[in-house]
Amino acid sequence: MAGRPHPIRSRRRAVLALALLAAGARAGAAASMADANALLVQSDAIRNPRQPFAVDIRLSEYRDGKQVDESSLNIYAKIDPDSGQYRNLVRFARPLRDVNKLMLVNGNDMWFFDPSSSAAVRISPQQRLLGRASSGDVVTANLARDYRAELAGEERIQDGELQARDCTLLKLAAHTRQANYHAVRLWLDSASRQPVKAEYYSQSGHLLKTVMYRRAQRVLGELRPTEAVIIDGRDTSWITVMDFSGYVAREIPDAWFQRDYLPRFRPEREQ
Numbered sequence: 001m002a003g004r005p006h007p008i009r010s011r012r013r014a015v016l017a018l019a020l021l022a023a024g025a026r027a028g029a030a031a032s033m034a035d036a037n038a039l040l041v042q043s044d045a046i047r048n049p050r051q052p053f054a055v056d057i058r059l060s061e062y063r064d065g066k067q068v069d070e071s072s073l074n075i076y077a078k079i080d081p082d083s084g085q086y087r088n089l090v091r092f093a094r095p096l097r098d099v100n101k102l103m104l105v106n107g108n109d110m111w112f113f114d115p116s117s118s119a120a121v122r123i124s125p126q127q128r129l130l131g132r133a134s135s136g137d138v139v140t141a142n143l144a145r146d147y148r149a150e151l152a153g154e155e156r157i158q159d160g161e162l163q164a165r166d167c168t169l170l171k172l173a174a175h176t177r178q179a180n181y182h183a184v185r186l187w188l189d190s191a192s193r194q195p196v197k198a199e200y201y202s203q204s205g206h207l208l209k210t211v212m213y214r215r216a217q218r219v220l221g222e223l224r225p226t227e228a229v230i231i232d233g234r235d236t237s238w239i240t241v242m243d244f245s246g247y248v249a250r251e252i253p254d255a256w257f258q259r260d261y262l263p264r265f266r267p268e269r270e271q
Contacts, residue, residue, distance in 0.1 A: 036149035061131035131240030160212030
C-alpha cells in the first residue's frame with residue numbers, strides 16, 4: 001500500500017539502530033574505563049616516586065583519642081622492570097625489641113625476617129604491624145597494576161583536614177592475586193588528582209578500613225601526601241596514623257630484594 005513503510009526494511013533499520021546504540025554504549029564504557037585507569041595511574045605517580053627511593057615511616061596507634069603505641073620503619077623501594085610493581089625492603093627501627101627485623105616484598109612473595117632466629121617466615125599483606133596498619137599498607141605499591149578502575153562520578157566530601165573538596169570517585173576492582181583488598185573506593189581531588197580518601201572492602205563487601213590522606217608536601221619533584229590516617233571499619237575509635245618523612249632518591253642494590261640476602265643486610269650499608 002502506498003505510503004506504508006516496508007515491514008522488513010523497518011525491522012532491519014530498527015535492528016541496525018539498536019546495534020549502533022549498543023556499539024556506542026560499549027565504546028563509551030571502554031573510554032570511561034580508560035579514563036578511570038589513566039586517573040589511577042596518575043594518582044599512583046603522585047603517591048609514589050618513580051625512581052628508587054628510601055623513606056621513613058612513623059606509625060602511631062590511638063584508641064579513643066589516646067596514643068597507645070608507636071613504631072618506626074625504614075622503607076627501601078624500587079620498581080621491578082619486569083612487573084612494573086614495587087619491590088620493598090622494610091627495616092624495623094623502633095621500638096627496641098624490633099630493631100633490625102626485616103620485611104621483604106618481592107612480587108608475590110612477602111617475608112618477615114628476625115635476626116635473633118635467622119629465620120625468614122612467609123607472611124601475608126594482611127599481617128598486622130600496628131593497629132590498623134598492615135604489611136600491605138606500609139609498602140609502596142602501584143594500585144593500577146592490581147586493580148581495574150571505573151569512574152563513579154563527582155562528589156564533594158570533607159577531607160582529612162576537615163575542608164570541603166570536590167573529588168572524582170573511582171571504584172577499583174581487584175584483578176590480580178597480588179591485590180591486597182577485593183575492592184577499593186578512591187576519591188581524588190578533581191583539580192590536582194591528589195588522593196584524598198580511600199575505603200577498602202573485603203570480598204563479602206564489609207568495610208575494612210578508611211584512609212584519609214593529608215599534609216601534602218613537595219617531595220622528590222611532586223606534591224605528595226605525607227600522612228595517612230587509617231580508621232578501623234568497624235570501630236572508628238581505633239585509628240593509626242602513618243607519617244612519611246626523610247624521602248631521598250638513592251640507588252638500591254637488587255640483592256637487597258632477595259630472601260637469601262636478608263641475614264647479611266646491615267644498616268651501615270645505607271651510608
